[in-house]
Amino acid sequence: MTTHSVLIPFLPTRPEQILPYAGLVHWTQAHRLWQGQSLMVEPHQGFVHAAGAGFRVPTGLGVTLMPLRHPYEAALQARSLALATGQPVTAGFGPGAPSLQQALRGAPYRSPLTAAREYLTAVRGLLAGEHVRIDGDYVTCDAQLAPFPSAPVEIGLGVLRPAMARLAGEVADVAITWLTPAAYLRDTVLPALREGAAKAGRPVPRLTAMVPLALARKDRTAGEIALASNSAHLGLPHYVDMLRKSGIGITGTDRELDARALVEGRGFLSGDVAELVAQLKEYEEAGVDEVVLNVTGVANCYGPQAASEELRTILSALA
Known part of the structure; x- marks a missing residue:
């Protein structure tokens, strides 16, 4: 059975702008509240604001851009959102456009597929409470996220074409x-x-x-x-x-x-x-x-x- 969810259809500049859409998920059969990457009110903080206002709903990050944060920070933010809302989180990631990669990393990913594989592998391991040791082409991590029970966090990957879809089949939940x-x-x-x-x-x-x-x-x-x-x-x-x-x-x-x-x-x-x-x-x-x-x-x-x-x-x- 296919579920239907809601995307916030603009980039909020004030967190209270999110509330009508969180209310739709709260009061209708809509399954989840989604937001893409925002460089105004960042999605994690916006969803937490909605929870604080009484709208504790399942959320989806679709997708946040990998160059913006280290996988450790990504795992920490996703679990923090699950802890704050008490609801399931789908944490979606994507490599972003080559121009963004160039601006933030100094060079585009030579292989977005390898970058996504390393990134999602690290995030998954950290959320599972593992000590993640990766020294890859794009991700370096030798750390563990302190274990603590929370609502479920699913790992998502942004997909457009077959190669990324095959990778999602290997490493993603969504x-x-x-x-x-x-x-x-x-x-x-x-x-x-x-x-x-x-x-x-x-x-x-x-x-x-x-x-x-x-x-x-x-x-x-x-x-x-x-x-x-x-x-x-x-x-x-x-x-x-x-x-x-x-x-x-x-x-x-x-x-x-x-x-x-x-x-x-x-x-x-x-x-x-x-x-x-x-x-x-x-x-x-x-x-x-x-x-x-x-x-x-x-x-x-x-x-x-x-x-x-x-x-x-x-x-x-x-x-």
Whole structure:
């Protein structure tokens, strides 16, 4: 059974802005509250603020960027969040763009796959209470996180293409995708996840898909909202490659044309309530375990209150 969760559809500049979305998870059937990497209110602190305000809900970090913190700090922050909320945490990680890697490390990762393998291996061991000894190409750690019981912390890996999906199958509990059409998940990502899990002799990770969407209205243009949601991603080489592999023929240069192609190719979902429910059903049929409703485009075009109302409407229909 596929669960449905909520993504905070903007980067909060004040922690109280998170509360309406935490309330949606608290008061509806939404499974988890997610936030991507923020350089405003950092996700761990924002979620703890919500817990302090009375909204102790399961949370997902999807994804935080590896160059920002050492694996020890990553494990410490994830467990601290689980301790503060008393609820399960999905701690997702990703290598980030080469430009970020260059800015913070002095050079991009020569192998993002190796960097992610070392990073997640260290975080997993630390959260398990092990003394982690790694002297790798990208991660050095000779330390132990003091054991203490907490709510469960799952390790997630951001996944777009088959190689990272195979790695997630080997080392992650959850594969987290963004902007990936249902058919691409079914035909490309899930087989790679299964291949990696079989190689490592472990269960296939759960698959969580961040799905951008918006209700169709007479005063709206789906392409405009898709562009407001994903303009930056449509210019990044790894997203362009993934979308082309999924059958969406984007140019990588003409953002408006590419946004329309995204809608036509079901990378961005648009329709009335019944149509959105049917389109989201395709993710369940594709084998996705958790769909995260992403109304960032609505928030960017019409504001956070409109985004909150949109989520409430969609969640009610899904119920």
